[in-house]
Amino acid sequence: MGAPLVLLLMLFLVYPVGQLLLLSVYGDNGFTLAQYRQLFASSVYLDVLLITLKISLVTTLVCVVTGYPIAYLISVVDKERKTTLLFWVLLSFWTSFLVRAFAWIVLLGRNGVINKLLISLGIISSPASLLYNFGSVLVGMVNALLPLAVLTMLSVMENIDRNLPRAAATLGAQPGMAFWKIYFPLSLPGVAAAGIMVFVTAIGFFIVPALLGGRRETMITQLIIDQVQQTMNWGFAGAISVLLLFVVFIVFAAYDRLLGLSTMTGAAAPRNAAPSRLSGPLQKAGDALLTLLGAISDRILRLLPSRRRGRNPDQAGMGLQAFVWIMLLIISAPTILMIPLSFGSGGLNWPPQGFTLHWYETVLSSPLWTQAMLRSLLVGVGTGLLAMLIGTPAAFLLVRSDIRGKAAWLAFILSPIVVPRMIIAVGLFYVFARMGLVGSAFGLILGHTVVAVPYVVITMMAVLRNYDTRLDHAAQSLGARPFATLRYVTFPILAAGMMSSFLFAFATSFDELTIALFATGGLNATLPKQFWDEVTLQVSPAIAAVSTCLFIFMGLLIFVAERLRRRAAAR
Amino acid sequence: MVSSSLRIHELCKRYGDFVALAPTSLDVAKGEFLTLLGPSGSGKTTLLSLIAGLAHPDEGRILIDDADVTHSPAYDRDIGVVFQNYALFPHMTIEDNIAFPLKMRKVADAEARRRTAEALETVRLPHVAKRYPRELSGGQQQRIALARCIVYRPAIILMDEPLGALDKKLRDQMQLEIKRIHRELGTTIVYVTHDQEEAMTMSDRICLMNAGAIEQLGTPADLYFRPRSVFVADFLGESNLLSATVRGVDGDGLDIVLAAQAAPSRAVGNGGSFAAGEPIKVMVRPQNLVVGDAGGGGQLAGRLSGRLLDVMISGSLTRLYIAPETAGMPQLVAAHPTRSGAAPYEIGQLLSLGWHAADAVAIRDGKGI
Numbered sequence: 033m034g035a036p037l038v039l040l041l042m043l044f045l046v047y048p049v050g051q052l053l054l055l056s057v058y059g060d061n062g063f064t065l066a067q068y069r070q071l072f073a074s075s076v077y078l079d080v081l082l083i084t085l086k087i088s089l090v091t092t093l094v095c096v097v098t099g100y101p102i103a104y105l106i107s108v109v110d111k112e113r114k115t116t117l118l119f120w121v122l123l124s125f126w127t128s129f130l131v132r133a134f135a136w137i138v139l140l141g142r143n144g145v146i147n148k149l150l151i152s153l154g155i156i157s158s159p160a161s162l163l164y165n166f167g168s169v170l171v172g173m174v175n176a177l178l179p180l181a182v183l184t185m186l187s188v189m190e191n192i193d194r195n196l197p198r199a200a201a202t203l204g205a206q207p208g209m210a211f212w213k214i215y216f217p218l219s220l221p222g223v224a225a226a227g228i229m230v231f232v233t234a235i236g237f238f239i240v241p242a243l244l245g246g247r248r249e250t251m252i253t254q255l256i257i258d259q260v261q262q263t264m265n266w267g268f269a270g271a272i273s274v275l276l277l278f279v280v281f282i283v284f285a286a287y288d289r290l291l292g293l294s295t296m297t298g299a300a301a302p303r304n305a306a307p308s309r310l311s312g313p314l315q316k317a318g319d320a321l322l323t324l325l326g327a328i329s330d331r332i333l334r335l336l337p338s339r340r341r342g343r344n345p346d347q348a349g350m351g352l353q354a355f356v357w358i359m360l361l362i363i364s365a366p367t368i369l370m371i372p373l374s375f376g377s378g379g380l381n382w383p384p385q386g387f388t389l390h391w392y393e394t395v396l397s398s399p400l401w402t403q404a405m406l407r408s409l410l411v412g413v414g415t416g417l418l419a420m421l422i423g424t425p426a427a428f429l430l431v432r433s434d435i436r437g438k439a440a441w442l443a444f445i446l447s448p449i450v451v452p453r454m455i456i457a458v459g460l461f462y463v464f465a466r467m468g469l470v471g472s473a474f475g476l477i478l479g480h481t482v483v484a485v486p487y488v489v490i491t492m493m494a495v496l497r498n499y500d501t502r503l504d505h506a507a508q509s510l511g512a513r514p515f516a517t518l519r520y521v522t523f524p525i526l527a528a529g530m531m532s533s534f535l536f537a538f539a540t541s542f543d544e545l546t547i548a549l550f551a552t553g554g555l556n557a558t559l560p561k562q563f564w565d566e567v568t569l570q571v572s573p574a575i576a577a578v579s580t581c582l583f584i585f586m587g588l589l590i591f592v593a594e595r596l597r598r599r600a601a602a603r
Numbered sequence: 604m605v606s607s608s609l610r611i612h613e614l615c616k617r618y619g620d621f622v623a624l625a626p627t628s629l630d631v632a633k634g635e636f637l638t639l640l641g642p643s644g645s646g647k648t649t650l651l652s653l654i655a656g657l658a659h660p661d662e663g664r665i666l667i668d669d670a671d672v673t674h675s676p677a678y679d680r681d682i683g684v685v686f687q688n689y690a691l692f693p694h695m696t697i698e699d700n701i702a703f704p705l706k707m708r709k710v711a712d713a714e715a716r717r718r719t720a721e722a723l724e725t726v727r728l729p730h731v732a733k734r735y736p737r738e739l740s741g742g743q744q745q746r747i748a749l750a751r752c753i754v755y756r757p758a759i760i761l762m763d764e765p766l767g768a769l770d771k772k773l774r775d776q777m778q779l780e781i782k783r784i785h786r787e788l789g790t791t792i793v794y795v796t797h798d799q800e801e802a803m804t805m806s807d808r809i810c811l812m813n814a815g816a817i818e819q820l821g822t823p824a825d826l827y828f829r830p831r832s833v834f835v836a837d838f839l840g841e842s843n844l845l846s847a848t849v850r851g852v853d854g855d856g857l858d859i860v861l862a863a864q865a866a867p868s869r870a871v872g873n874g875g876s877f878a879a880g881e882p883i884k885v886m887v888r889p890q891n892l893v894v895g896d897a898g899g900g901g902q903l904a905g906r907l908s909g910r911l912l913d914v915m916i917s918g919s920l921t922r923l924y925i926a927p928e929t930a931g932m933p934q935l936v937a938a939h940p941t942r943s944g945a946a947p948y949e950i951g952q953l954l955s956l957g958w959h960a961a962d963a964v965a966i967r968d969g970k971g972i
Contacts, residue, residue, distance in 0.1 A: 198657050199690035201677035203751065204707035210678075213703075217694050 033425035037445065037485065040422055044482045045448055048459030053277075055462070056270030067271035077255065081275065084252040087166075087241070088234035091173040095230045096223055098174070098359055099181035103222070105356045106182070107189040119590065120360045125179035126586045127367050128543045130563050131579040133243045135366030136172050137163065137571055138373065140244075143381035145369060164246035172240035175363050177233060181226040188222025208329025212322045224291050232280055236452030239545065243567065252276055253454040260458055260550065273455045280452060367583050374576035391577035401578065403555050404562035407473065408542055411558060414477040415484050415541035416534040422481065423488030423537075424530065430489070431496040446486045453483065453546040461550035471556040479547040484537035491536060495529030528596050535593050539586070606634045606789050607668045607758035609654065614663030616649050623649040625816040626663060631759075631793060636785055638794045640802040641812035642838070647795045650812070651761050654793065655684050667758065678707070683757035685765045689748040691736035697723075697747055698732040704755040722754040725784065742773045746780070753784065759791045766801065778805055799839050803827065811835055828888075829873050833966055836886045843892060843935045846968070849881045857965050859885065861905070864929055869904045869960035875967060884966045889938035891962035894923060894948075895955050903957030909935065911952050916941050925954060 056067050071077050106117045124132075139145050140162040147159040162168060192215065200210035238253040245251075252272060259269040369382075374391055376384030395401045426445065430438060448456065460479045461470065469475030503525070507517040523530075545560040552561050559582070566575055609631040616624040624646045631637045639647035652658040654665060656677035664673045672680050691700050701722055705715040723729045726746035736744055745765060752760055765781075766774045782805055785792055796802055802809050803823040811818045811826060811834075819826055819835045830836035833844060846862035847870070855872040870885050877883065885905075893903060909927040912934070916922075921941045926934055935956065948954065 193688070193690060195686050195688065195690040196692060198677070199684065199686055200692075200703070200707075201657070202655055202680075202682060202684040203704035204678045204755070205703075206676075206678050206707075209707065214692055218692075 033429045034441070036422045037426040037489075040478070040482060040485070041444065041448070044460060044463075044478050045451070045456060048463040049273075049451065049455055050459075051462055052266070052270045052273055052455065052459040054270070055266045056268075056274050059267060067267045070268065071271050071275065077272070077275075080250055080252055080255055081279070083249065084235060085279070087169060087173060087249065087251060088231050088237075090170060091177060091234045092227055092231040094170070094174050095178050095181040096185075096227050099178055099185060099226060100219075100223065101352055102178075102356045102359055103182045103185035103189050104219075105352055106186055107192070108194070115594070117356070117360070119594070120364055121179050121182050122590050123587055124175075124360075124363045124367075125183060126539055126543075126590060127583055128560060128563075128586075129176050129239045130543075130545065130560055130567065131367055131370070131582050132175050133172050133240050134563075134567055134571070134575055134579060135370050136168065136175065136244055137567075138380045138576070139366050139369065140168055140171075141380065141571075145382045148382045163244060164249075166245075166249060169241050169245040169249045172244040173234060173237065175366070176237070176240055177230045178359070178363055180233065181230050184226035184229050185219065185222040188225065189219050192218045206326075206330040206333070208331075208333055209323075209326035212326035212329065216322065221291070224287070228283065228287050231283060232450060232452075235276065235280060235283075236454055238454065239564075253452065256454050256458060257549070260461065266458075266462060269458055273452075273458065276452055277455060280450065284450070367579065370576045370579045370583065374573060374580045376573065380571065380573055380576060391573045394574045395577050395581075400555065400557070400562055404557050404559045407552075407557065408559035411473055411476050411480060412538045412542040414473065415480040416538035418477060418481045419484045419488045419537035420530060420534050423485045423533070424492050427489050427492035427496055431493050432501075445489050448483045449486050456482065457546040457550055460547060464551055470551055476548060476551055476558070477541075479551060480541040480544055481537075483544065483547070484540040487536045487540060488533040491533035492526075492529060495526055495533075499525065528599065531596050532593055535589060539589065606791050608633045609759055609791060609793070610666040610669070611650075611654070612664045612666070614650070614653055614660050614665065616653060616658065616660050622815050624653070624660075625814075627817055629810060629817065629820070631791060634789045634791055636782075636792045636794065636805060636807045638796060638802040638806035638809045639812060640796060640799060640809050640838075641818075642797060644814075645812040646815040647797075647812045648763060649815075651684075651763055651793065651795050654759075655682055655761050656680050657684075681757050681759075683752035683755070683760040685748050685752050685760065685762040687764045687767055689736075689744045689765075691744055691747060691751070693736055695735075696732065697728075697734050697736065697739070700736065700747065701751045701754050704751065708755060718754055722750040725753065725787075726750045726780075741769055742777065745769065745777060749781070749784065753788060753790070756788075757790070759793065762792065762794045764796055765794075766796075774801070781805065803839070811838060813838075829964060830886065830966060831873070831875065833884055833968070836884075836964075836966060841889050841936060841938070843887045843889065843933075844966075845885045845887070845932065847883050847885045847965075849877045849879055849883055849965070851879055852877055856960070857883075859883070859965070861885070861907075861929075862931070864907075866906065868906075868963070870963040870965040871961060873964050873966070875965070877965060877967075882968050884968050886964045886966055887958045887962055889922065889936045890920075891958050892935065892937035893957045893959075894925075894937045894939070895957075904960035905956075905958045905963060907932075907935075907956040909954060909956055911948050911950055911954055913950065914948070923948070923954075925956065927956070928953075 057063055057065065059066060102117075102121070106114055106121070109117065141147070142159040142161070144162075146162060147156075150156045151159070196218070197210045197215050200214045201207070205213065235251075236253055238251060238257060241249045241251045242254055252275070256269050256272050256276075259265045259272065372384045373380055373382075375387050375389070377388040377390065378385035429435065430442060430445075435441065457479075460475075460482075464470045464475050464479075467475075469478075499522075503521055504517050507521040508514075512520065543560060544558070545564055548558045548561040549564065552558055557565065559578075563575065563578060566572070609629075611627065611629040613626040613628055614624060615622075615626045627646075627650065629650075639650060641647045649658065653660050656672070656675060656679075660673065664671055666672065667680065667682075691697075692703065695703070698719055701719045702715050705718060710718070719732070720729065723732060726749055728743060728746055728750070731739060731743065731747070736747070739747065745768075748765070762781075766777050769777060778801060781792075781794075794802075794805065806823060808821060809823055809826050810820045813834050818838075819831050821829075826835055827839050830839065830842075836842045836844060847859040847868070848862070850858040850860055850867065852858075852872065857870045857872050857877055859868050859870050860866070861868055870883075887905070907927050907929060909925040911923060912926050913924040914921065915924070919941055920938050923937045923939075924934060925937060937956065
């Protein structure tokens with residue numbers, strides 16, 4: 033059952049990436065290290081690597097530190113407010129990186145909202161240049177990756193028994209102590225998982241530094257793009273890819289050594305998590321640090337005016353709520369501000385002037401845009417179906433059967449998430465070029481399926497784990513043959529889960545730029561590619577119109593997915 | 604051993620329009636074992652959370668040893684709580700779990716170690732100190748939760764359905780264990796359960812709750828033999844409830860007439876005040892229903908006849924289900940100790956039923972007193 037998936041990954045992940053890596057050591061005259069000599073000859077490339085690491089590290093820190101309170105609040109509030117909070121996080125999560133980065137260009141521009149606001153407040157007298165520096169890249173990166181950090185930490189926090197901090201309180205722990213000694217250690221696997229997910233994604237980013245950064249914020253993936261698009265130097269692109277892969281590998285190795293990779297899938301709830309591998313003096317130091325943090329927070333809490341009277345101890349503090357809403361506003365507002373701008377006739381300056389549908393007409397009458405929309409829908413649906421078709425049987429296999437080396441298989445299936453997307457994209461481009469698949473929808477569907485299928489497998493595995501197999505046994509005992517059992521019992525119950533993993537795959541493809549960057553162009557372009565081509569040429573209100581459409585489309589998609597999920601839950 | 608009294612005065616908790624706990628007053632004496640019993644949603648867990656300081660009341664006061672703790676945070680109350688699912692900290696060893704409250708109280712390390720070992724001795728699990736909670740069985744986790752609670756000698760221990768997740772045999776064993784620890788430590792215990800048998804076995808007094816208020820408070824025998832409302836009679840054990848009308852009152856005895864029957868009968872007044880002409884319910888416990896062949900039972904206070912519908916043997920008791928001949932009277936159940944040999948009666952046989960006046964308890968019709 034897992035054969036199609038293995039075949040897909042071998043052909044369109046292992047083979048292309050392997051090819052690319054081989055190209056880095058094979059020149060026209062056989063084995064050569066020339067590419068690597070060039071790589072280390074000057075400090076240029078290492079500097080880029082250092083900048084990449086610096087940007088990724090700071091992004092990770094900011095995302096985890098600001099994401100933690102958001103995830104915490106979502107995990108403790110009642111159902112209704114949770115749905116609201118989660119909607120905004122998910123909306124941001126699913127809004128294209130491109131749309132969000134573009135929104136920040138507009139927002140931070142000379143005549144953008146921020147400059148206008150600062151001038152009207154009298155803080156500055158003339159527009160400051162807020163774009164194309166480290167700060168703007170950081171803002172863009174954090175905006176892009178904060179939702180990922182929140183969702184990763186949330187999956188762990190939701191599994192923490194809410195009675196534990198309460199138990200600590202009855203045992204004599206003050207709030208600060210209860211948090212640092214009980215809640216925080218239990219949430220650490222989530223923090224670690226969020227940290228590594230954000231870091232690895234950040235390392236492979238190119239959209240944000242390309243759009244919001246200056247020359248000094250060039251990241252390593254941008255170098256790979258340059259090598260492929262401008263000089264067609266496959267060998268050197270391969271050498272940079274090796275360097276990037278090497279860094280990612282080291283990060284994962286360090287993570288595994290410290291915490292164990294099994295904590296990463298989030299499947300390991302803290303309840304079952306192995307005791308931390310930190311042992312002996314390190315653990316003692318950690319424990320002492322937490323005790324100290326607890327004591328300090330309780331000291332600070334005591335200084336605050338007592339508001340405990342009549343307050344439910346379970347309720348989150350006003351300060352926390354305010355912080356979370358401000359953060360959600362910051363990550364959602366840029367895209368929302370695109371909406372009025374897209375109807376304005378005065379360009380992208382704030383405040384919007386007049387009302388016109390001109391930009392929407394421009395977009396809809398342009399064959400480039402309409403073709404791109406159709407193309408993206410086609411590729412998205414194709415990817416969704418193919419990923420389902422290939423991923424679901426594999427998930428069945430992993431959950432239901434006792435194959436050997438399950439962990440290794442899972443790691444293999446999840447590898448498309450871990451390997452930087454750019455490396456997959458360049459490798460695929462190389463292989464597709466020789467197979468004549470460049471520019472074809474089919475090739476693109478294959479490529480997108482490679483990166484979407486891990487999500488399908490994870491989602492379906494979660495769904496299958498919750499599925500009560502006794503229902504199948506019941507059906508069989510009532511006389512249903514295996515196929516009838518699948519048709520009348522298993523699939524109807526799994527339908528909602530399958531639908532949501534289809535949507536996940538669809539959305540992944542619909543928003544995918546990296547693979548589409550090389551494999552498409554002109555009238556073959558997908559929507560993200562067309563968006564990218566436009567936005568790198570000029571920043572026009574037409575793009576704001578497209579952003580608005582994309583934003584609303586994604587909002588509707590999340591809404592539908594949520595409705596489906598709830599209907600499934602209500603059954 | 605330390606032990607405190609607990610006084611609750613007009614305590615009240617609402618969630619929006621929903622009254623989780625109507626103004627309620629309750630006194631628990633030093634060293635008493637009091638059970639809060641009731642169906643789910645009756646307010647017993649709400650009351651427990653309020654006492655523990657895990658929820659805040661809208662009105663009323665909580666006093667421990669006459670000191671007002673209504674607004675004290677949970678960590679200042681010196682109350683121990685054993686949670687329903689134990690709430691053992693999964694990232695700490697058993698030893699660290701038990702030592703946690705001592706650490707919070709800044710007890711010196713050596714002393715903490717000694718007391719931890721002692722607590723593990725008390726719950727008879729000295730060998731699991733270095734293990735993690737998930738490595739223990741449900742029953743063992745339950746004991747550890749208990750050990751973590753008694754180790755710092757709280758003046759009052761609250762238990763929220765602590766045995767709910769255990770199977771029957773283990774539950775019986777743990778009931779004895781908890782009673783033993785209660786005897787040894789002399790701590791005041793407030794215990795929540797929805798299991799009436801558990802409440803009867805363990806408690807000095809039972810506080811039966813219904814719809815956010817106390818329905819009846821008293822010893823297990825009080826509640827069982829002298830229920831003050833139909834709800835109490837129904838909730839604790841099986842009962843036969845018959846409609847009747849009061850004819851006259853003398854002392855604690857009542858002259859009554861069963862509905863749809865002309866023959867006069869007698870019932871115990873149960874401390875309540877009844878007036879002639881008042882409609883009441885009369886409760887007769889199944890084991891007090893005397894069954895005989897038709898025509899027997901001359902000296903009994905109540906007398907009916909009915910047909911045997913079914914016989915069920917459940918271990919030590921045999922239950923007879925009987926449909927009275929009188930129209931409109933509900934099906935009755937009689938119980939007697941199971942004896943070996945053939946069943947004395949046949950299904951469909953006409954039987955005479957009766958009870959002694961002392962076993963018929965008058966209850967106000969409708970809600971309690």
